[in-house]
Amino acid sequence: MVEIQFQQKVRELIDGLKAICANYGLGNDGNEFKIITQAFLYKFLNDKFAYEAKKVESNLAEAEKWEDVLSNMSDDELEMLALQMPADTATLKPQHFISYLFSQQNEPDFAKLFDDTLRDISIQNNEIFAVQTDGGAKIKLFDELSQFISDPSKRDEFCKAIINELVEFSFERIFDQKFDFYASIFEYLVKDYNSNSGGKYAEYYTPHAVAHIMAEILVPKDQQGQIKNVTCYDPAAGSGTLLMNVAHVIGETRCSIYTQDISQKSSNLLRLNLILNNLVHSIPNVVQGNTIQHPYHRDGKLLKKFDYIVSNPPFKLDFSDFRDALDTPVNSERFFAGIPKIKEKSKDKMEIYQLFLQHIIYSLTDKGKAAIVVPTGFISAQSGIDQKIRQYLVKNNLISGAISMPSNIFANTGTNVSILFLSKGFNNEVILIDASKLGTKIKDGKSQKTVLDVNEIKKIISTFNERVSEEEFSILVSADDLKKKNYSFSAGQFFKVNQEIVEITEQEFLEKVKIFQSEINDLFKCSNELQKQINLSLGGIYSE
Structure with missing residues (x-):
């Protein structure tokens, strides 16, 4: 009950920040998400510092105003305190605290003080918290938020409103909460900013049901808590929903996250997600850039291989501007099944998911596993690159199973999707599941989506992991069976047709x-x- 009440208070904080943006003409503005997420992050880092400092220095915990005690410490004492705190705690000075800014509201040029504070925090913590681009540039923690107010005369009041919203709230009591708690908060925080309205490189938010199914199948219950020192990768990471679920079932301290995504917005949201979920150590591995054209992560000169890969890549978009640059001998092994041709009359329909899928296959370690969301058309296409990829998976013992999901499992796209599961050196029968009839249809704004309940999610996971055949739902097939069906991964094509006479x-x-x-x-x-x-x-x- 306490957690539920506190979640409501967090939502009220987020709603309060959104109301401030609306009052200053930034509601639904392109920069609103930066203000909301960065103000939220500033508060989170401030309170995490207080939480960890009080664990080190008992007099801070006992003080009525811990900020005053810290302000009276010498530079040497502050440095010693910082050394005793966890490495994933942001380094803050007394003048960085929200309480200090609150006390300075009557000073002139408050907006400048506010921006300077955020800038200084970014500089102090650049090595740990900065996201990098594939060109080596660093994307800092904070922007100068007051600059998003076009009227300079309103900037001071805008910044004061943010500080007043933050000062009465504290995260300190919930830092011992686990993944599910923060996943709910993050989803509420970004629900208006992680959608398919982003143009060419749109972010499609992966439903938690899908992410949970992928994670629990990649890492079954009997393996959870036993895996350690593994790498997890998403070449089209978005805000990181898939990776957070996988890291949670493995154990946040037992894995390192690696990502790449072309969207700066997604990379910033992913950074926030990593901070919330005790994965700060992986932030240096977050890269903003074009994975297909410029894959960043390497071991020496070779592309890095990963133990676990999850992805919900973009399905179709125009990549004609760099398509020919991919068609070289250097990429022949990575794109073994071919590169989609330019569609002159419909370039936005180019099947970029085929490139991501081949990149993922190429990026697996010798014992690697992967789960990838693909358009359902992929699993049964009779020719072309799709069919060549499936044939390669079967012949190289890579495919462990496929699940056809219900329609509209993603509310923001009408494309039917399936989940492909890969496992290097998999020699058993392949399980194919038709979950298309599961779920309940509900309205989500102007769209319709399908929601899976807890029991349906458990049924999919247990059927896959226990490799159970169930009439009209799942079936186990051999490599020869797949070959006879032109390497189709559609469960329905293998079900027996029962004729009643x-x-x-x-x-x-x-x-x-x-x-x-x-x-x-x-x-x-x-x-x-x-x-x-x-x-x-x-x-x-x-x-x-």
Whole structure:
């Protein structure tokens, strides 16, 4: 109950920050997400510093105002305190505290003081918290937030409003909470900023049900807590939902996260997600850049291989501007099945997921595992690059299973999706699951989405991990079976068709035929009436 109440207070803090943005003309502005997420992060780092400092110095915990005690410490004492705190705690000075800014509100140029404070925190913590680009540049923690207010005369009041919203709230009591708690907070924080409205490189938020299924199958219950020192990678990471779920089942201290994503917004959201989920040590591995054209992570000159890979890559978009640069001998092994051709009349329909899928296969270690969201059309395409990839997976003992998900499992895209599971050196039968009939349809704004309940999620996971065949739901198939079906991964193509034979008399048969004829005639009549009405309506439009 306490956790639920506190989650509500966190949501109220987020809503309060959004209200401030709206009051200053930034509601639904392109920079609103930066203000909301960075103000939230500033507060989180401030309170995490206080939490860790009080664990080191008992007099801080006992003080009525811990900030005052810290302010009276010498530089040497502050440095010693910092050395005793965990490495993932931001380094803050007394003048960085929210309480200090709150006390300075009546000073002139408050917006400048506010921006300077955030800038100084960024500089002090650049080595630990900065995200880098594939060109080597560093993306700092904070922007100068007041600059997003176009009217300079309103900047001081805007910054004061933010500080007043932050000062009355504290995260300190919940730093011992686990993944599920922070996952809920993060989802609420970014729900308005991680959507498919981002243009060419849009972020599609992966539902937690899908992320949970992928993680629990990649790392089954009997392996959780036993795996350590492994690498987890997503070449199209977005805000990191998939990686957070995998890191949680492995153990946040037992794995290192590696990512790349072309979107700066996604990389910043991912950084926040890592901070919330005790994965600060992986922030130096977060890279903003084009994975397909410029894959960043390497071991020496060779591309780095990873133990676990999860991804929900973009399916189709225009990459014609660098397509020909990929078609070189250097990339022949990585893109073994080929590179999609430029579609002159519909470039935005180029199948970029085929490149991501091949990149993932190439990036697995000798015992690596992967789970990838793909358009359902991929699993049964009869020719082309899709079919070549599936053939490669079967012949090289890489495919362990596939799950066809319900339609509209993603509310923001109508594309039906499946989840592909890969495992290097997998020699057992492949499990194919048709989960398309599961779930409940609900309205999500103007869209419709399908929601899986807890029992349905458990059914998918247990069926896959226990490798159970269930009529009309799952089936185990051999490599030879897959070959006979042109390497299709669609469970439905392997289900037996049950024919039910009922003996009836000739008279009963003729009666059924009459009923069918009557129903067909009724339909024809309705069709003729509709045709007349449509013609009349069109005629009326023409006469006008």
